[in-house]
Amino acid sequence: MNNIAEQLSLAYQNLNEKCQGLGLTQPVALIAVSKTKPAAQVLAAYQAGQRQFGENYPQELADKATELADCRDLHWHFIGPLQSNKTKLVAQHASWVHSIDRLKIAQRLNDQRPxxxxxLKVLLQINISAELTKGGIAAKEMLALAAQVNNLPMLQLKGLMAIPAPGESEQAFAAMQQLSAQLQQHYPDATELSMGMSDDWPLALTYGATMIRLGTAIFGARQ
Structure with a gap:
């Protein structure tokens, strides 16, 4: 098994060097995507200083959050598709949800948030490559959904998320940067832009990503 502390240190070194090279002054959050990895590996990363973790499956998030409840300053980011019958698990355990693409899901998270x-901090997921197999809304639907989510008292609209189609990262990231600017004209606090993974995060930074999601680079290949 890879030494998680070493991999994490290398990831931050690479991130810091890239940010310096681009002249970025705002911090970029590294979300360690721990899906399918055991809680013991999350704990190892936590002990190495990592505090932000991403999960794709509600039950897995809830199980790990319960097991690691003593890690008080550990923050869970839910980044996967969310069905209405699983919202309670996420509402009770996550600090962030990156994948809001329906008002129904947002309303349930709002109603079930302790x-x-x-x-609960939320991002709207944009289906920026218009893929039939991916979640997310069309870009033209962004402002309408944003207005609805912004009215929910237990949610805090913080920005946008996207997962580009393979081979379309640069075009998609450029489009997301423009959408983020448009959203901030209406909601100045919605400054987060979650995009970029282990294979394309440096490119995402050049287009304004404020959160990158790294799994393989820290925990190794998924089982």
């Missing part, structure tokens, strides 16, 4: 946890 008041003691404060507002």
């Amino acid at each position: 008041a003691s946890l404060g507002r």
Whole structure:
């Protein structure tokens, strides 16, 4: 098994060097995507200093959050597709949801969010490559959904997320940068742009990504 602490250190070194090379002054969040990896590996990354973790499956997120409940400053980002019958698990355990693409899901998360946890930070997922097999809304639907989500008292609209089709990263990232600017004209606090994974994150940074999602680079290949 790869030494997670070493891989994490290397990932941050690479991220910092790229940010310096681009002259970026705002911090970029590295989300360690731990889906299919055991809680022990999440704990190893946590002990090495990592605090932001991404999960794709509600039950897996809930199980790991429960097992690692003593890690008080560990923040879970739900980044996968979310069905209405699984929203409660996410509302109770996540700090962020990157994949909002329907008002129904947003409403359920709002209604099921424990008041003691404060507002759930959410991103709208844009299906930027118009793929039939991917979640997300069309770009033209962004402002309408944003207005609906912004009215939900237990949610906090923080920005956008996208997963480009293979081979279309640069075109997609450029389009997302423009959409982010458009969204911020209406919602100045919606500054987050979650895009870029282990194979294309440097390119995402050049187009304004504020969150990158790295799994393989930290935990190795998925089982």
